[in-house]
Amino acid sequence: MLWYNILVLIHAYLFLLSGRFMESSADLVIVGAGAAGIGMGLMLQALGVDRFVILDRGDIGESFRRWPAETSFITPSFYSNPFGLPDLNAVSPSSSPAITSRTEHLNGQAYADYLALLASKHELPVITQCSVEGVQRLPGDGFELTTSQGSGTTKLLIWATGEFQFPDLLPFPGAQLCRHYAQVRSWKESACSDQIVIGGYESGIDAAINLIRMGCRVKLLVRKPNWDQPTPEDPSLSLSPFSRERMDKAMRSGRLELHFGADVTDVSKMMEWHRVRSSDGRVWLSENAPILGTGFLSGGGARQIEECFDWAENGKPILTEHDESSKTPGLFMLGPQVQHEQRIYCFIYKFRQRFPVVALKVLNRLGLPVPDNLDKTWALFDPPAEGCCSDECDC
Numbered sequence: 001m002l003w004y005n006i007l008v009l010i011h012a013y014l015f016l017l018s019g020r021f022m023e024s025s026a027d028l029v030i031v032g033a034g035a036a037g038i039g040m041g042l043m044l045q046a047l048g049v050d051r052f053v054i055l056d057r058g059d060i061g062e063s064f065r066r067w068p069a070e071t072s073f074i075t076p077s078f079y080s081n082p083f084g085l086p087d088l089n090a091v092s093p094s095s096s097p098a099i100t101s102r103t104e105h106l107n108g109q110a111y112a113d114y115l116a117l118l119a120s121k122h123e124l125p126v127i128t129q130c131s132v133e134g135v136q137r138l139p140g141d142g143f144e145l146t147t148s149q150g151s152g153t154t155k156l157l158i159w160a161t162g163e164f165q166f167p168d169l170l171p172f173p174g175a176q177l178c179r180h181y182a183q184v185r186s187w188k189e190s191a192c193s194d195q196i197v198i199g200g201y202e203s204g205i206d207a208a209i210n211l212i213r214m215g216c217r218v219k220l221l222v223r224k225p226n227w228d229q230p231t232p233e234d235p236s237l238s239l240s241p242f243s244r245e246r247m248d249k250a251m252r253s254g255r256l257e258l259h260f261g262a263d264v265t266d267v268s269k270m271m272e273w274h275r276v277r278s279s280d281g282r283v284w285l286s287e288n289a290p291i292l293g294t295g296f297l298s299g300g301g302a303r304q305i306e307e308c309f310d311w312a313e314n315g316k317p318i319l320t321e322h323d324e325s326s327k328t329p330g331l332f333m334l335g336p337q338v339q340h341e342q343r344i345y346c347f348i349y350k351f352r353q354r355f356p357v358v359a360l361k362v363l364n365r366l367g368l369p370v371p372d373n374l375d376k377t378w379a380l381f382d383p384p385a386e387g388c389c390s391d392e393c394d395c
Contacts, residue, residue, distance in 0.1 A: 161301025
């Protein structure tokens with residue numbers, strides 16, 4: 001959008017004037033200008049942290065801008081802020097994507113524009129088109145960052161790079177013959193008479209739904225149906241109601257075939273046919289490259305600096321209770337890859353609850369005062385021991 005490009009140029013001009021490109025030092029650097037990075041930046045700014053900068057190798061909200069054009073949020077946006085219930089997708093308590101976009105289920109472009117609007121209004125120190133190429137721990141405290149726009153040092157570092165730009169492209173042999181969900185810019189590009197989609201979680205279901213809307217017949221290969229295994233202790237472990245509702249409609253179209261127990265072992269090419277094989281011996285053929293809805297690399301963007309983290313068996317970085325690397329003091333992590341025990345913070349309304357946790361340590365390390373109401377900025381999720389969200393949930 002023209003206005004967004006103008007904002008980017010204004011940001012660049014301001015940084016040139018202030019000398020705050022990376023040929024300098026900072027108290028804090030946030031890597032990633034998505035929901036986690038912008039949200040954290042807004043909180044730190046409000047708390048009086050002024051010598052910080054946010055870097056992104058693309059534009060503000062880059063991952064959201066790369067979503068397929070037809071993909072929308074599965075979590076609804078609603079302007080309930082006046083009643084003390086912030087929009088589920090908001091990254092600042094005083095904003096609402098629902099108001100900005102005038103829609104309930106935003107697409108990626110609309111959400112990225114929301115983030116850019118916040119960054120502009122609050123004059124956040126964001127440097128775009130600046131990729132971090134190296135992170136070096138300095139003797140004592142701090143880090144040296146090498147970037148595409150120079151190098152500089154920082155006392156503290158927050159890694160908020162998300163996962164969408166880090167798809168798992170090789171989940172099985174022959175996967176390079178397929179097209180991953182994250183490589184699709186619009187489902188119109190993949191519209192055809194017949195299509196195979198591999199994966200039965202959110203991205204696989206969304207791919208199938210959108211292809212059916214384009215008039216395709218879709219074979220959806222599912223290892224096990226998440227939607228038949230409700231998990232009230234963490235709704236993100238099962239299919240969202242929004243996706244389930246759309247899938248039911250797709251089923252009624254008569255153009256969706258579900259194939260359960262499909263543990264795909266490999267994909268091969270036979271003449272003009274793509275051959276998909278399952279561990280139980282079943283085979284599916286398609287003239288078109290199958291779509292991979294098989295997820296993203298475990299650890300996401302943290303794999304860019306994997307030597308700075310210890311890693312759990314499930315592929316997640318090991319963090320302290322304050323979301324600090326257990327291996328590298330001063331390095332914090334925000335976003336969907338944060339996990340503590342069995343609790344995962346994979347949606348915006350979940351990982352924004354970690355903003356005050358990280359902010360507390362940042363203020364302490366920088367010697368800045370901590371407001372009494374810091375932990376009230378975003379209500380920390382504390383599930384009840386009994387009742388709703390337990391096995392006795394009435395719903």
